[in-house]
Amino acid sequence: MGRAVELAAGVRSGEVRAADVVEGYLSAIDAREAEVHAFNLVLADAARERAAAIDAVVASGGDPGPLAGVPVALKDNLCTRGVPTTCSSKILDGWRPPYDATVVERLAAAGAVVVGKTNLDEFAMGSSTENSAFGPTRNPLDVSRVPGGSSGGSAAAVAAGFAEVSLGSDTGGSIRQPAALCGVIGVKPTYGAVSRHGLVAFASSLDQIGPFANDVADAALLLESIAGHDPGDSTSIPEVFPSLGASLRAGVEGVRIGRISDLPAGADADVEARLEAAFEALAAAGAEIVDVEVPAFTYGLTAYYLIAPAEASSNLARYDGVRFGLRVDAADTNAMYTATRSAGFGDEVQRRIMLGTYALSAGYYDAYYGKALKVRRLIADDFARAYERCDVMLTPASPSVAFPFGSKTADPFAMYLCDTYTIPSNLAGHPAMSVPFGSGADDLPVGVQVLAPALGEPVMFQVAAELERRAS
Amino acid sequence: MTSQLDDMLGHFADIDALDLDGVEPMTQPYPLVNVLRDDTVAPGLDRDEVLAAAPDPDSDRFRVPPILGLDG
Amino acid sequence: MTWTHEGFEMVVGLEVHVELATNTKLFSASPNRFGDEPNTNIDPVTLGLPGALPVLNRRAVELAMRIGLALGCEIRPCVFARKNYFYPDMPKAYQISQYDQPLNVDGSLTLPDGTVIGVERAHLEEDTGKSTHVGGAGGRIHGSEASLIDFNRAGVPLVEIVSRPDIRSPEQARAYVAELRSILAAIGASDAKMEEGSMRVDANVSVRRPGEPFGTRCEIKNLNSVRSVGRAVDYEGRRQVDLISVGEVVRQETRHWDETDGRTHTLRTKEDADDYRYFPEPDLVPLAPSDEWIAEVRASMPPLPSARRACLAEATGQDAVSEAVSTVVDRGQDDYVHAVVAAGGDAARALIAVKEAFADEPASPRVPAEDLAVLTQMEVAGEVTSTQAKTLLAEIVAAGGGDARALAAAKGFEAMDTSELESMVDDAIAAQPDAWAKFCAGEAKAMGAIVGHIMKASKGQADGKAVSAILDARRG
Numbered sequence A: 001m002g003r004a005v006e007l008a009a010g011v012r013s014g015e016v017r018a019a020d021v022v023e024g025y026l027s028a029i030d031a032r033e034a035e036v037h038a039f040n041l042v043l044a045d046a047a048r049e050r051a052a053a054i055d056a057v058v059a060s061g062g063d064p065g066p067l068a069g070v071p072v073a074l075k076d077n078l079c080t081r082g083v084p085t086t087c088s089s090k091i092l093d094g095w096r097p098p099y100d101a102t103v104v105e106r107l108a109a110a111g112a113v114v115v116g117k118t119n120l121d122e123f124a125m126g127s128s129t130e131n132s133a134f135g136p137t138r139n140p141l142d143v144s145r146v147p148g149g150s151s152g153g154s155a156a157a158v159a160a161g162f163a164e165v166s167l168g169s170d171t172g173g174s175i176r177q178p179a180a181l182c183g184v185i186g187v188k189p190t191y192g193a194v195s196r197h198g199l200v201a202f203a204s205s206l207d208q209i210g211p212f213a214n215d216v217a218d219a220a221l222l223l224e225s226i227a228g229h230d231p232g233d234s235t236s237i238p239e240v241f242p243s244l245g246a247s248l249r250a251g252v253e254g255v256r257i258g259r260i261s262d263l264p265a266g267a268d269a270d271v272e273a274r275l276e277a278a279f280e281a282l283a284a285a286g287a288e289i290v291d292v293e294v295p296a297f298t299y300g301l302t303a304y305y306l307i308a309p310a311e312a313s314s315n316l317a318r319y320d321g322v323r324f325g326l327r328v329d330a331a332d333t334n335a336m337y338t339a340t341r342s343a344g345f346g347d348e349v350q351r352r353i354m355l356g357t358y359a360l361s362a363g364y365y366d367a368y369y370g371k372a373l374k375v376r377r378l379i380a381d382d383f384a385r386a387y388e389r390c391d392v393m394l395t396p397a398s399p400s401v402a403f404p405f406g407s408k409t410a411d412p413f414a415m416y417l418c419d420t421y422t423i424p425s426n427l428a429g430h431p432a433m434s435v436p437f438g439s440g441a442d443d444l445p446v447g448v449q450v451l452a453p454a455l456g457e458p459v460m461f462q463v464a465a466e467l468e469r470r471a472s
Numbered sequence B: 001m002t003s004q005l006d007d008m009l010g011h012f013a014d015i016d017a018l019d020l021d022g023v024e025p026m027t028q029p030y031p032l033v034n035v036l037r038d039d040t041v042a043p044g045l046d047r048d049e050v051l052a053a054a055p056d057p058d059s060d061r062f063r064v065p066p067i068l069g070l071d072g
Numbered sequence C: 001m002t003w004t005h006e007g008f009e010m011v012v013g014l015e016v017h018v019e020l021a022t023n024t025k026l027f028s029a030s031p032n033r034f035g036d037e038p039n040t041n042i043d044p045v046t047l048g049l050p051g052a053l054p055v056l057n058r059r060a061v062e063l064a065m066r067i068g069l070a071l072g073c074e075i076r077p078c079v080f081a082r083k084n085y086f087y088p089d090m091p092k093a094y095q096i097s098q099y100d101q102p103l104n105v106d107g108s109l110t111l112p113d114g115t116v117i118g119v120e121r122a123h124l125e126e127d128t129g130k131s132t133h134v135g136g137a138g139g140r141i142h143g144s145e146a147s148l149i150d151f152n153r154a155g156v157p158l159v160e161i162v163s164r165p166d167i168r169s170p171e172q173a174r175a176y177v178a179e180l181r182s183i184l185a186a187i188g189a190s191d192a193k194m195e196e197g198s199m200r201v202d203a204n205v206s207v208r209r210p211g212e213p214f215g216t217r218c219e220i221k222n223l224n225s226v227r228s229v230g231r232a233v234d235y236e237g238r239r240q241v242d243l244i245s246v247g248e249v250v251r252q253e254t255r256h257w258d259e260t261d262g263r264t265h266t267l268r269t270k271e272d273a274d275d276y277r278y279f280p281e282p283d284l285v286p287l288a289p290s291d292e293w294i295a296e297v298r299a300s301m302p303p304l305p306s307a308r309r310a311c312l313a314e315a316t317g318q319d320a321v322s323e324a325v326s327t328v329v330d331r332g333q334d335d336y337v338h339a340v341v342a343a344g345g346d347a348a349r350a351l352i353a354v355k356e357a358f359a360d361e362p363a364s365p366r367v368p369a370e371d372l373a374v375l376t377q378m379e380v381a382g383e384v385t386s387t388q389a390k391t392l393l394a395e396i397v398a399a400g401g402g403d404a405r406a407l408a409a410a411k412g413f414e415a416m417d418t419s420e421l422e423s424m425v426d427d428a429i430a431a432q433p434d435a436w437a438k439f440c441a442g443e444a445k446a447m448g449a450i451v452g453h454i455m456k457a458s459k460g461q462a463d464g465k466a467v468s469a470i471l472d473a474r475r476g
Helices: A003-013 A018-034 A044-059 A102-109 A154-159 A176-182 A216-224 A245-249 A270-285 A295-318 A333-344 A347-360 A366-386 A411-421 A423-428 A457-470 B002-017 B047-052 C058-070 C168-185 C227-246 C291-299 C306-316 C325-332 C334-342 C347-357 C368-382 C386-399 C404-411 C418-431 C434-441 C444-458 C463-476
Strands: A041-043 A071-075 A112-120 A165-170 A184-187 A206-215 A256-260 A288-292 A394-398 A432-439 A445-451 B062-064 C009-020 C081-084 C092-099 C104-109 C116-128 C130-136 C144-149 C157-163 C199-208 C220-224 C255-259 C264-268
Touching: A003 A018, A003 A044, A003 A216, A003 C227, A003 C306, A018 A041, A018 A044, A018 A071, A018 A112, A018 B047, A041 A154, A044 A270, A071 A216, A071 A270, A071 C009, A102 A112, A102 A216, A112 A154, A154 A165, A154 A176, A165 A184, A165 A216, A176 A432, A184 A216, A184 A423, A206 A216, A206 C404, A216 A245, A216 A457, A256 C157, A256 C386, A270 A394, A270 A445, A270 A457, A295 A347, A295 A423, A295 B002, A295 C444, A347 A366, A347 B002, A347 C130, A366 B002, A394 A457, A411 C418, A423 C081, A432 A457, A445 A457, A445 C404, C009 C168, C009 C227, C058 C104, C058 C116, C058 C157, C058 C291, C092 C116, C130 C227, C168 C199, C168 C227, C168 C306, C199 C227, C220 C227, C227 C255, C227 C264, C291 C306, C306 C334, C306 C347, C306 C386, C325 C334, C325 C347, C334 C347, C334 C368, C347 C386, C368 C386, C368 C404, C386 C404, C386 C463, C418 C444, C418 C463, C434 C444, C434 C463, C444 C463
Parallel strands: A071 A112, A071 A165, A256 A288, A256 A394, C220 C255
Antiparallel strands: A041 A112, A165 A206, A184 A206, A184 A432, A394 A445, A432 A445, B062 C144, C009 C157, C009 C199, C081 C092, C104 C116, C116 C157, C130 C144, C199 C220, C255 C264
C-alpha cells in the first residue's frame, strides 16, 4: 500500500489527525527548503487551516475523500484561485488567478491539503529547472545537481518529503525526466485523460498534468482523483480508464514487454544497465520480452522542437501587459509589448517563441510546422504497429542520471537531448511513466520508463507495480 | 540569438530525409469530434476583482498607451 | 443598372461579419448582450487568462448552419484555426476563426432583381473587444493619449460571409447587403443591424476594362449603412479609374470610408499587413455536423424572404419586387396580411393598408386581422370612399383595432351613390367648361380642376376614383 493511501485511510478513520500529518511535512520543509528551493510559495497557514477543516469533517462523522489529509504540492503553472501562480516567470510575478484549475478543484474535493506551489523551468520550458526566473531547485539527493525539469520543484518536493505527492505537467518529458532524476514515480497520462482547464498552456496538443509519488499505488490514487471527463476542456476524453487498483496486484504473467530495437542511442551505460536489469526482472516475473521497431521514434525530438515552440509562440502571445501581469510602460502599445515581453520572459522562453514563430511563418509553415505534424503521424502509426505485438514498451526515462548545474546550459540542444526518450509519447498522446529502478553513476537513481498505448494506464500501472516490487 | 536559431534549424534537418508524401498531418492526439456546449449563461468574473489585477485600470476599462500602426 | 466610368467596370466583393443571436459567447458561457456596462460580461476565456480553454456553443453552430443553408452553401466537416496578431482588444493575441476548412462553402445570394451573387464561404469566428480612444480628435486613434478597452464584445459569435467578386455596381452592392440583412433577420440568425454593429460590411473594390484580368483591389472599411456601401463603392471605383487614367497605379491597401466628406482615405498598406501564421486550433476538436443534424436545422428554418415575397405577391396580385411587397415582408408583416385575407379581406387593399399605415407596428400588429378585413370589404363594396377608408384606417391603427362600420356610421361616412355622382359631374362640367374642353382634347391634367370642384362641392365625400371613371367614360 502506498504511503498516501495509508495516510488518507488513517485520517478518514480518525486514527490520525490531518493537522498532525501536515505539521510533519511543514517541519521537513522548514528543515531543508532553504537548501532545495522546491517551492515558489509555501502555503503553511492555508495548509493548517485546510487540515483542521478536514479533521472537523471527520469528527462530525463525514468523509473528506480518498486523499483526506494528504499533503500535496502543485506545480506553479496550475491556477490556484487567489494564490499567486507565476509559472516561474517575471511576467506573471504576483498574478493571482481568479479561478482554480479543474485538477485543483478535484484535489480539494478529495480532501487533499495543498502545502505549496512548486518551482519549474519558466513556462515549463526546460529539463533542469535552471530556467526559473526565481532561481533553480536543487536535487534533494545531491544538491550540486539538477532535479530535472520542467517539473523539478514537484519532483524534489516529493523526494525531499515536503509533500507526499505532487502534481506536475509534462509536455515533452517534464514529469518523467525529473521523476527519474529524483528517484520518484512520475506519470504522464493519456492526452485528454486529465483536464487541462487551469493549466497554463505551453503546447496545447502535448501538455498533460500528472502525479509524482513515492509509490506506484499513490501515483495511481492521485491519477484517479484528477482524471476523468471535464466539459470545460474540449480535448477531454469522455470516458477514461477504469479504477487501477486491480492492475497494481495483477502481476505481469503473460504481459508482452516491447524492447525497441531501433531506439536512438545516447543513454549512458549505467542507465542502459538498469534498463537491462528491468527487462530481466520482468522476464523473471513471467513477462514475455518482444523486440519491436518504432522507426520514427528517433525523429521525435525534431518534430517536438518544431511543434511545441510553434504552439507556445501562440499560447504565450497573451502576455502583453494589457490585462494582467507585468507591464513595462511605453509610448505606444507596440513598444509596450516589446518592452514588457523582453523584460518579462527569460532567454529560453524567448528562444522558443522565436523558433515557433519562424516555424509557423508564411513560406516556412510547410517546411517546418507542417512537416513536423506529418512526422508526428508517422510516430503514432509506428507505435500502433508495434502495439500489435506488445502491450507496453520499456525505455530509459532520461539518458543520464542527475547532472551538475550548468553542465548542459552552454548549448540549448544539449539540454533538448534530455527529452529523447520521453517526447514520442507526448507526440502520440500516449501514457508513460517513470519508475525508479536502482542506481547508476554516483549512486544516483535511474528511472525506467514504461510506455503504453492510449488509455493503456491499467497495463502500464500493472507493469510499473511489478517493477516497483522488484526494484530493490 | 538568431545564430542559435540557425544552429537549431540545422539539427532539425534530419526530418528532410523522410518520405512524407501522402502522410496526413496529425494535429490531435486523440480523435474527438463535435464537442459542444449548451447556450446557457453561467456566472462570470467580477469586474472590480479583475480590474484590480490589471496593470493600468480605468474605472471600468483597461487602459493602454496609444495604439500605433493605424492612421484611422 | 450598370456602372461604368471611362470605359471601366467595377469588380466588388463584400465581406460581411454578422453577430449571431445567441445567449452566450462562442467559446464561453458569458452573456452575449449589447449595451451592458463595460467589462461586465467577462470570464477567463473572454479575457484570455492563462489556463482558460474554449468550448464551442452548439446554438452558434446551428445559426451558422442556418446561414449556410439560407445561402445555398454546402455544409462541410470543418476545423478551427488560430489567427495570430497583437492588438489590445484581442485578449489572447490570436482570434479563433476558420481558415482552410470552413463550415459553409459555395453558396449564392439572389438579388430581388434575379442577379445571382456567388458566396464563397461563411465561417464561424469570435469577435474582439472594443477600444475607445481618448485624447485624440473626434475619438480617433491619431493623436490619442490612451485607449480604453471593453471586453464585453470579445468572444461574441460571428459568422463571416464572403461573397465572390460578382458585384458590378453600387446598386447591386446595396441590394446584396439589404437582402442579406433581410435573410439573416428572417432566419433568426442575427438582428443584423448595421447601426448597432451587429452586421459589419467591408468592401473589396477593384476596376478593370471588361474582359481584362482583375485589377488591384482595395479594402474599404467603416461602412455603417446600406447607403454608405453604395456611396463608398461608387467613390472608390471612380478614384481607382481616375488614378489609372493618369497613368498611376492603384496601391493595394485598406482604406477608411468617411461619411462626412464622402471619400475613402488610406488606413494602412497591405505590404505592412501581418502574417497571421494560421494553424489548426489545438484546444478545439473538429466540427462535423451529421446529416441528421443538418436535416433538423433545415426543417426548423423559417421561410426565406424571397419565398415570403413570392407568396405575398401571389396572394395580393402584386409584383414580388414591388415596394409594397418588399416593405411588408421586411417588416415581417406578411403573415398578418395573409391573416386578413383569410378573414375575408381584400388582398390588394390589405397590402396597401399595411404598407402605408403599419410602419410603426410590430411584426404581429395589434389590430385584429378581422377588423382590417372588414374595412377592406367596405372599400371594395363602395360603402366608403378611399379617402374615407384612409381616415378610418388611421383611427383603427391608433386605437389598436375597431369596428369599421360603427366608426363610419359615427362619422356619417357613406359613399355617394352613382346617380348623385353623375349629377355632381354634370354640375362640375357646366362650371368648368374650359377645363372640360382641355380634358376632352387629351390633357389629362385638366381633370384635376373638375375633380377638385366636385370634391369641394361634396365636402370630400365623393370617391375620387369613381369620379375619374365617370369622367373618362363621358369623354369617350
